[in-house]
Amino acid sequence: MAPVKHKKQPPPKGSAAAALVAQTPAPVAARSSPTEVADQLHSAAIHLLRRLRVRDRESGIGPAQLSALSVLVFGGARSLGELADAEQVRPPTMSRIVAGLQRARLIRRHATEDGRRIRLTATEKGTKIMWEGRKRRVETLAKALASLPENERDELRQAITLLQQVIRNL
């Protein structure tokens, strides 16, 4: 990707690009206080997803629908309320997301014995699209990851395991 050159600019007080990732106070002696790690982690997560989002758009499905669908595809069938919980979203929001997914024939609703609840499952089409989307996303990331030497990639994987623990404690 080209680094978007602007013709002539009166330097806006410091390169715009520099501030992008370095949204943290000072790059001084790197310490591991929870606060610093938290800050950098938060920033990194934001920028990571912002980049990947671009690929996701190719699916033609909105991010919320995509994420909900992924739960159904990779996590299996569940009710609307459960899906809302999983996505940390209110029931009315999930209701609309589900309606959209159904309209696009990516999921199906089934009745259950409990007449209030509905069981949601991914369709063939939904499953297929999900896998393709994951493939695109992961391809992009994997390409960038491939430039790391194996041992560093291994460190990263190790750290992700820790990160998953941290997230569960959140």
Added chain:
Amino acid sequence: MAPVKHKKQPPPKGSAAAALVAQTPAPVAARSSPTEVADQLHSAAIHLLRRLRVRDRESGIGPAQLSALSVLVFGGARSLGELADAEQVRPPTMSRIVAGLQRARLIRRHATEDGRRIRLTATEKGTKIMWEGRKRRVETLAKALASLPENERDELRQAITLLQQVIRNL
């Protein structure tokens, strides 16, 4: 692409929470193929931000406004177009975000010699709110991070450095 086997979880009887983080194949012999690392990283980033979003709502500012404001506060003044680039968003979108921020007195616009461009700066109020928001966010994360033993937290910090490189290569 490695067709990693997924077993469909039969009954979603398990708490919805279970599937939240475990949207990845199997906790089998952990390997470090770019694909697997990419997949887990992507999933972890999504869930991390989803949790932190909750705290962000307390600021009463939307996520896009908050993110744009953070660039101005921590990265310094810049033009609307630059801000749009930084946020990976189209100019019309940024135009509206900026309008909202201005309406809330969190930023100010200034004329430049180039009559087409505007210079955006955070106000006192905007700066204050941003720091408070960052504090809340980071507090939440830091608390979770604090439950890690120091050496693991150090590993994590180390890995974030790698991650930042990866993101730049994205």
Added chain:
DNA sequence: CAGATTAGTTAGCATAGCTAACTAAATTCC
């Protein structure tokens, strides 16, 4: 100076988030 380019805005559309208020089914309780 005329035309092309660049910066931002306006209009109009879709998705996603929320709360409040509703319907319908199941459960509780007298």
Added chain:
DNA sequence: GGAATTTAGTTAGCTATGCTAACTAATCTG
């Protein structure tokens, strides 16, 4: 057994964010 309560989902209506297309205004180029 039937009324009251609780639970699951939907509908309505608001705001915020994303987009493209089409516009205005300023600058640059030839």
